[in-house]
Amino acid sequence: MASITLSDVRKVYPGGVEAVRGVSLDIADGEMVVLVGPSGCGKSTLLRMIAGLETISAGTVAIGGRVVNELEPAARDIAMVFQNYALYPHMSVRQNLAYGLKNRGTPAAEIARRIDAAAAILEIAPFLDRRPGQLSGGQRQRVAMGRAIVREPAAFLFDEPLSNLDAKLRVQMRVEIRRLQRSLATTSVYVTHDQLEAMTLADRLVVLNGGRIEQVGTPIELYEKPATSFVAAFIGSPAMNLLPAVRNGEAVTLPGGGKVAAALGPEVATLGIRPEDLVPGRRDDAAFTAELTVAAVELVGAESYVHGTTPEGGELVFRVAGRSAIAPGEGMMVSASAEALHRFGTEGRRLG
Amino acid sequence: MSRVVFPARVLPYLLLSPQIAITAVFFYWPASQALWQSVLREDPFGLKTTFVGLANFRSVLADPNYLQSARVTVVFSVATALLAMAAALWLASAAERVVRGRGLYRTLLIWPYAVAPAVAGMLWLFMFNPAMGTFAYMLRRAGYNWDPLLDPGQAMTMVVVAAAWKQISYNFLFFVAAMQSIPRSLIEAAAIDGAGSTKRFWTIVLPLIAPTTFFLLVVNTVYAFFDTFGIIHAVTGGGPARATETLVYKVYNDGFVHLSLGSSAAQSVILMAIVILLTAIQFRFVERRVHYG
């Protein structure tokens, strides 16, 4: 069990690519931190620097208070779960689990005990003598988890461990990883580009963009108070509506369509409204109203997403519960209350 | 993406050292000697050497015997490659068509791969030699004047057949593999389009196995150039009247029998250039397969 501390960590690849540009982060003992961000933002690079699979160009990584910059992966007391599982294909499941322990000189009886315990938790006992090639994707995923668990490491590192699974299995394994991590209370760093996975797994979320941290916080914090328009757009599905705002003397207008009644302040450059905060119809107390022509209606089960265009050519999405009676081509009004408006400045920073 | 690697300073050099050492001593050293000697001339008693520039190359390339030998090599290589590949292709397309016994046929067809070229040559000569070869006997009984030890054309036929025979197995295995990798659906689509099996072979199968065919063409040419030394040496000794003296055989003969160092070295250098060319062609092909195949 250990905390992980990153201090101004940077990575420049030999080709000159700056993949990570100064990341500082404290991960508490037993905490599950999820790194999210678009493809190429440096998530894997950061994780692999913690693991010791990439050299650290600048800054320090400490695990359990000990700076590990110069340590081999094996000496860092971490375990990693890979996207493609990276199980040794010529070894049985049992040998796969045992390999890392054997290399550390763990006594055979202890190895057997840990394998049995892990197999019981993960329900892989029936496959212990099979090869990875004889397992389904979900079973392989469990074995990969098992290989990490038996090590009883100071930290688990996950690099998109679920992205090779089908949607249903992914949800199931997600729940399981969460449960497991809670019960083992092992510090974990989890990389994903799936924001839903990130929201449901994380104690704290770290949104990365272009090698820098955009925001760190609990999933709810990030959802309710995104620090930047980037985070606002990244977290939440469907994404937040972001409308460019132009100041015109004292008033602020939205060139993409819609009207604001409330005072937005002079610095605002972007106005954000979550789809669930837009409601059909005109209300007198509304801070925002827009005229829409419905372009498409997506029914996703318990709710529907209505895509509409303003006369000025802007696009807005809003949510309606259940099956909606709205049909494409229909004209309508939508509005939002003042509390629902997220205001971002010219740099994309949140105002207020 | 770049490969994941182990951090180590000395180990990789240690791992490479056996191969590099052997390559340096037995490849680079003699090859540089050949280059060096190819621009020197030694007097007949080996007492004095003089630098002669490209004179050795000029005299080699002007030597009618050398040009004759180059012609022989081309005829021999082309004939061997064509014969070995045509026979193998024919057998492979037949093997594609049979349902039962494919494995057995394969087993029975791959033997010659294991036979040394020199032994292959001797076996064929044994069957066809005028003194007691059964086939020579039969040919003569049929009124044909058969004596490969005296007739240049017959000698060439003899070594070509022996060389091709040995190479059929290899080509067969590659053609079968290539044909098996053609998607069944393509063949079936052609069949639905009304193409008969012969038409399918020419219009679908043959174009699709073209990469393999090209690969085999290079391999067979290289084989005919170099690996057949044993056949020539054991069967005809380059004769009769230099009719089967290939370039490789000539290098050997000039160097070890006639002891003309400069000429042999110049010939070696020319041969190396030919191989490097063939290798470059092959290598490009190999790399392409690796990347896009």
Next chain:
Amino acid sequence: MQENRPLAGLVAHLVLVLGVLIVAFPIWYTFVASTHSLQTILSPPLPLVPGDRFLDNYGEALVGGIGQIGGVGIGRLLFNTAVMATAIAVGKIVISILSAYAIVFFRFPGRMVFFWLIFITLMLPVEVRILPTYKVMVDLGLIDTYTGLTLPLMASATATFLFRQFFLTIPPELVEAARIDGAGPMKFLRDILLPLSKTNIAALFVILFIYGWTQYLWPLLITSDSRMSTIVIALRKMVSFTDADTPWHLVMVVAILAILPPVMVVVLMQRWFVKGLVETEK
């Protein structure tokens, strides 16, 4: 695809049977000759079925000792050839695995230089640089030694190239997982890479064993003492088509013995051989 054309199938079988006959006939003919007496062989046509001299001929060739090949027993020749084939196959595989491992799994200064130093030798056979190579062998005192017969043939880029191609297909995460599991480079080689290369090694062994067994020019140059000769060279020296004294019935026995071991290796290890040849040589 289901084809309802029995005639086409029959033709295909006929073609294959004909092919098998052509391909196998020289070997059968040799075997038949090795079981007949010298008189039968010298008066063609040779019968198509084995004769009754099998035990006599093979006994004479194997235990009688054959003066015609320089007083060296066939056992010795087979031993030399087996040593040569095995040493070349094993040596090449070991050397190639090590250098391919260095090139694929390490980054170090001069890596590309070494890569090209090795791959330029790809397919450049001894045949093209015979004389200077021979001189080097003489200078090093390697004539008539097993080292001379085998060592120079061990460095071939082909095997290194094949292993490199195979190693490049190993997922990088496997290396990372091993590093996290505490395996250093040599442990990774032993515990993971070698077991994964088993099939390739087996296949390459067959191919290289045959390569070593069928060598001709090299042993011809490197051995002058017939006690160091290989069976192929000895066979060549026994044969003279102009000399009436050639003991053909024994020559045929020697030919069969020269052919049999590599053929057995190919046929018995056929699965690996075919896989190795077709899947890796491209």
